[in-house]
Amino acid sequence: MVMQWYPGHMNKAKNQVQDRLKMVDIVLEIVDARLPFSSRNPVLEQIIDQKKHIIILNKSDLADPKRTKDWKVNFEQEGTKSVELDAKHNKGLGKLKDLIRGELSDKIAKYEANGVKNYRIKAMCIGIPNVGKSTILNRIVGKNVAVTGNRPGVTKNQNWLKTDLGIDLLDTPGILWPKIDDPKVGMKLALSGAIKDKIYSPDDVAIYALNFMETYYIDELMDAYEIDRTDLYNSTTPELLMNLTKKFGYKDDYDKASRKIINDVRKLRFGRITFDVPGEFYEE
Ligand code: GDP
Structure with missing residues (x-):
């Protein structure tokens, strides 16, 4: 097995993500639709706790559509909603927005019952490198990006991006490293371009x-x-x-x-x- 996996590296990323989880209502876990299992990070499941969470099957333009459907059913059976997205060509954003609001419907209903009109949903993107986190961030934020500045208790330099969708997004996505203890997973990640070619x-x-x-x-x-x-x-x-x-x-x-x-x-x-x-x- 050639792939190195540094526990220290992984722990640092894990702690960073864990800290930021506290600040959001929902986590958007981004995976590569060609590798909905291999591009997930098992650590996330351990730290995500009771947090609302959806899976974005990004790069769906590259994946086998039939299998993407199968994976959505698979995740649903495990209790997690998922949605396909093609961030490169900006397809699927509407469905993503609906899903986010659907998952937070209790919270939204409370806001509305209390007459809160300008409520914001706080979300963050998480995923292994190269799944398309930055692309998605840009797509969600669109042109009307407004950085809302630091808030008390928020990690320094951590800004919120206000979006048209009524969602505030953390401006830096959480990066988790793939965990490769099965060589097959490593091969698949290499094939997708997620890990450097020279490793394999x-x-x-x-x-x-x-x-x-x-x-x-x-x-x-x-x-x-x-x-x-x-x-x-x-x-x-x-x-x-x-x-x-x-x-x-x-x-x-x-x-x-x-x-x-x-x-x-x-x-x-x-x-x-x-x-x-x-x-x-x-x-x-
Ligand atoms: P990050 O490391 O997770 O932030 O990934 P990036 O947003 O930098 O994207 C990595 C590469 O994947 C870039 O070349 C993007 O253009 C490409 N990419 C992102 N989303 C999509 C998508 O939905 N479809 C396709 N075909 N490519 C995508």
């Missing part, structure tokens, strides 16, 4: 990707690289990588071929793929 060797990641597609997206794989079904069945995944390397004209440069395959996955050459399959993680 590209051929490991490419072989992981090819193997996953052979299992779940075989037609897409065959079409994209014009592979014959019998050829596919008659070779192991490392053999398939060797054959593809030749086919790409890269001689025996498996690294180059691996990087191409990883890039092709990221650029949707095989269509929209979700690498976490609901249920898969509970069997082990």
Whole structure:
């Protein structure tokens, strides 16, 4: 296992997030819709306590829509509401706003019963690096950003962003690091671009990707690289990588071929793929 995981690092992030949790009504946990399990951080569950919490399946434009539906059902069964979002193209913000207000309906009803008109909902975004926290923040805040300044008891330099949606957002999202004790999770994070490419060797990641597609997206794989079904069945995944390397004209440069395959996955050459399959993680 090459990935380093620094407990000290993790603890610091955890404490920071925990401190800030106290200041908000609701936590928006952002995950990569291609990896709704692997891009979650188990630490959050331990510290989130009774706090209201929803999951944003961001980058849904890259994920398999059928699987995104499955994941929403899966989270709902576990008691957490989720919503898909494509922050890059600004799709799904309305649903997100409705969900936030829905989750806080008791609180909102109280405000309204007491005649409080200009109540604000306080929220913060949390997630591992690269899931799109800053992009979402910008989308939610939109053009009419107004920094409301420090408040007593609030961590220094911690500002609230006022938004049109009646939501105040902490201006710095909480960053949690992915916890990678299953090498499969590491491969998936590498494939999505969430962790630095140099942490894993590209051929490991490419072989992981090819193997996953052979299992779940075989037609897409065959079409994209014009592979014959019998050829596919008659070779192991490392053999398939060797054959593809030749086919790409890269001689025996498996690294180059691996990087191409990883890039092709990221650029949707095989269509929209979700690498976490609901249920898969509970069997082990
Ligand atoms: P952060 O590290 O969580 O703050 O992530 P960023 O907001 O910096 O986003 C990381 C990368 O993902 C950037 O290149 C964004 O353009 C991209 N990104 C963010 N949201 C989406 C999305 O919904 N779809 C796609 N395709 N890319 C996104």
